Amino acid sequence: MMTEQSLAAEPTLGDYLQAVLARWKLVVAAPLGASLLALGASYLIKPTFTASTSFLPPQQQQPGAAAGALASLGALAGLSGAMRSSGDQYAFFVKSRTVAERMVDRFDLKTVYDEELRFDARRQLGASTRVTLGKKDGVITVEVDDQDPKRAADMAAAYVDEVRKLTANLTLTEAQQRRTFFEGQLKQVRTQLDAAQSAMQGSGLSTSIIKAEPKAAVEALAKMRAELTAGEVRLQVLRNAFADSAPEIQQQLAAIGRLRAEIARSGEAEPPTSGGGYVAAYRDFKYQEALFELIARQYELARIDESRDGGQLQVIDAALVPERKSKPKRSHFMMIAFAATAVAVILYIGIGLNRSRTKATA
Template sequence: MNQMQPTALSPNPDTGEREFSVLDVLIVLAKYKKVIIWLPVIAAIVSAAISFVLPNVYKAGAKLLPPQQSQSGASALLSQLGGAAGALAGSAGLKNPNDLYIGMLKSRTVADKLIAKFDLQKVYDVETMEKTRSILEANTTIAAGKDGLISIEVEDENKKLVAQLANAYVSELVSLTKVLAVTEASQRRVFFERQLEQSKDNLAKAEMALKSALDTHGVISVDADSRAIVETVGRLRAQISAKDIQISAMQAFVTTNNPEYKRAQEELISLRAELSKLENGRPALAGDAALNPGKQVGLENIKILRDVKYYQMLYELLAKQYEAARLDEAKDSALIQVLDPAIDPERKFKPKRSVLILVSTILALIAAVAWAFMAETRKKILADTDGKAQWEQLKTLVRAK
């Protein structure tokens, strides 16, 4: 009933051939023991020699905390003023500040300044700036961690240079942030600075028109009702312009379905309707002016005063927002904090000689064992007539073109 099961060393009852066993493996290893022993030894000696020839590479790193985007008291005040400040303050939260500062650190501007400062083209012994930038980029690792910190790591054969380069990256970043508008406050400052310059030019043109009218007609006389209308119209037009600026800024980062955007649109429509109602409140003024040249001069006077009043109010509004943005920018400019400045490394970073020798020895051992089994297999194939014929056929096919 019970049949004997074939063992690793027993013949296979189906084929009549002995199965491959652990003993067969040991026999092959013993047969080629010289190759299996000496190849790893030679590999270890060669890798050790190479590792000692390779130059030592050192690494130094710095960690910094980038500015945190937050709304200051001046920003909150600007939001209440109804200008574009509130819109711009909200846009800053859509950007990852770490990505922004990492991009600045990796910029060509920073690289060129470091190359010039440390004469890296001579240090790396290359002829072109492009090649120097490539080597510097390959030797530098800049990344943001999950903790919100930005790490700057520099590798080089010069033990003193790595720490100096890492710290220089931080210094150049601080200098660059003082020039470029990268913070929310800086963006608002640049935005209102441009609007303020444009408003200033328009105000100057309106004042020139007023001066020309004075030279032509003498002192401009406007009745009390007309003056009140002029002031109201100027105020409404200034508010409409400010609201237009706010909506234009919001379109860059919100959709038309945004509640704040819809509310701003409704306020703009309301202001325009109020202005239209006020301007159309005295329809007979133009007709009377056509019949009476004196009234025509009065109408021109009202238009000139209205333009001057409008640009004055708009300029004052933008000036307040610009000054508030400057205050915020002054506070934000020093927010790049160095948590860990780079220091001179005490030990080399690479080559790791022990790891190199160990890996090369293991790979050589694997290669020697594989070669031993392939050599033994080839011997057995050539010992058999059919196997030898197949081997020759394989060689012919491989050599065939």
């Protein structure tokens, strides 16, 4: 239990304030001196300049001609541009190792950063680069720090060039794969269409002798079977890009299941043949004709995508050579040094007051 004498020895808040006021010159002079020292030290640090550029990734939409064709593709409508990159993906491309490697070679960053290993040069580049994606407008901003203002601007602009090259190559490769695939499918369907046409002509059938009701039924069924085949083609293309557990694969499997169920309810689960009379011959012909039209349109869209350069990055603000340094912030140095020294001096005074009170009561 504390005695009255020990309680009296405990300094109060008023005692602390009096001690601080008694040494007000030290409380003011020491932080001011520290801030001046910090200001002088900041001049020893080589300044850093920041250059920035902003661009808008290609929008996820088809050109006018392609959009019109897509409207009538049915089961294949989602194929063209199904793997277009979003803003998040383009931001990832900027930070990708492939782009970083090209930047290291382009600006000889091993020498600039005085690093022996490419890994360390890439790490320094990553620490000097900031990539932000606007959530509302989708604009990507790239900021690069460097001690040379011109090199900072050149590197910021080079990021856009390297991402453009990378995405153009990726898009071209994907379009080439789709074009080659649909080209083979188109040849197969063309052969089958010719065979169906020959079978229909061999049965003595002409469109003028088909009655309205059988014709409507046959065309509806042929359209469903063509959509089923087109859906299976799309499933094959998607499996080249996604795992079987991906939502795109599962949705396509569900769509194929529904089409098969509708065909089964129509009593036509098996492919039609030309041995069932003129209706079967006409049905087979209309099926192959509808399928040929779907595959041909998708093939043309793949050719259009292949002829493009992967979409243009729209540069909003080009990188300019910065006129002012971004670091070090001398005012921050001074404020931090002033505040830290002021706290240290006040603590020193408080500790001294406690010691003096302790000696006095001992």
